[in-house]
Amino acid sequence: MSTHVDNAGVRFGMWLFLYTEIMLFGGIFVLYAAYYHQYPADFTAGGSELDIVIGTINTVILLVSSFTVASAISAMERRSGKTSLVLLGVTILLGIVFLANKYVEWNHKFELGISPGSDSLLNGPPGRNIFYALYFSLTGLHALHVIIGLSALGTCLVLVWRGKITGTRMNILDNSGLYWHLVDMIWIFLFPLFYLIL
Numbered sequence: 557m558s559t560h561v562d563n564a565g566v567r568f569g570m571w572l573f574l575y576t577e578i579m580l581f582g583g584i585f586v587l588y589a590a591y592y593h594q595y596p597a598d599f600t601a602g603g604s605e606l607d608i609v610i611g612t613i614n615t616v617i618l619l620v621s622s623f624t625v626a627s628a629i630s631a632m633e634r635r636s637g638k639t640s641l642v643l644l645g646v647t648i649l650l651g652i653v654f655l656a657n658k659y660v661e662w663n664h665k666f667e668l669g670i671s672p673g674s675d676s677l678l679n680g681p682p683g684r685n686i687f688y689a690l691y692f693s694l695t696g697l698h699a700l701h702v703i704i705g706l707s708a709l710g711t712c713l714v715l716v717w718r719g720k721i722t723g724t725r726m727n728i729l730d731n732s733g734l735y736w737h738l739v740d741m742i743w744i745f746l747f748p749l750f751y752l753i754l
Contacts, residue, residue, distance in 0.1 A: 563727060570731040574738050577701075581742055584694060588749060591686050598683025602691070603753035605670075610661050611751035614654050615743065621650035622740040625709065625733045635723040637716055644713045647736070651706045658699055662692075691750055698742055705739045708732040 592599050628643035669676040672692050677685040712729045715721045721729050 566727045566731065570734055574734060577738055581694075581697075581745070584690070584697075585745065585749070588690050588694075591683070591690070592753075595681075595683025595686060598681045599687045600753055601681075602684050602687035603750055606691075606751050607661055607664070608751050610657050611747055614657050615747050617650050617654045617657075618740045618743050621647045621654075622737055624650065625736045629726070629729055629733045632716065632721065632726050632729060633723055637719070637722075640729075641713065641716050644709055644716065648706055648709050648713065651702055651709070655699060655702055655706075658695065662695075694746055695750070698739070698746060701739050701742065705732070705736045708735060 624643045624647040628640045628647065631637075631639035631643060665671065670688060671677075672689065677688055708728075709732050712721060712732050715728065
């Protein structure tokens with residue numbers, strides 16, 4: 557006895573969830589804009605202290621990972637489970653490298669005494685303190701979303717390997733791919749806001 561799955565309903569539900577995520581980050585972006593308007597010089601100074609090389613590398617990593625997850629979904633639609641497995645594995649590896657780079661970057665800032673609530677920030681210009689509060693909050697929240705996305709993709713990897721995800725039964729893979737694209741899109745906004753600020 558087969559179980560009916562409402563594919564359109566599942567996809568619609570995922571889009572509603574993604575909309576709430578966009579609203580969450582959108583609200584924080586509005587807060588960023590308000591404070592940037594108030595402290596433009598401090599924000600520019602804070603941005604100049606960030607490592608643009610790591611930021612650029614992480615941007616490339618996520619753009620490539622967006623391509624590989626889309627390719628994994630396309631491969632599964634063509635009934636090529638092995639290719640989908642490889643591409644999912646590459647996507648997960650790229651996500652892990654992204655997190656490793658972010659760890660290196662954060663750790664370097666902590667070593668310099670720049671961390672939430674540190675004397676360096678509390679005793680400095682208020683705009684710089686706000687800039688780094690937003691930086692750690694937004695990049696930390698984004699990193700949490702990357703971890704959630706990696707968990708979803710890891711689940712898909714196991715399900716593809718076990719034959720539970722097929723070309724005709726792949727809602728979880730589709731939705732995990734959509735979530736990963738959201739993670740990438742959010743970073744596309746974060747990168748210029750913090751690393752390319754003028």
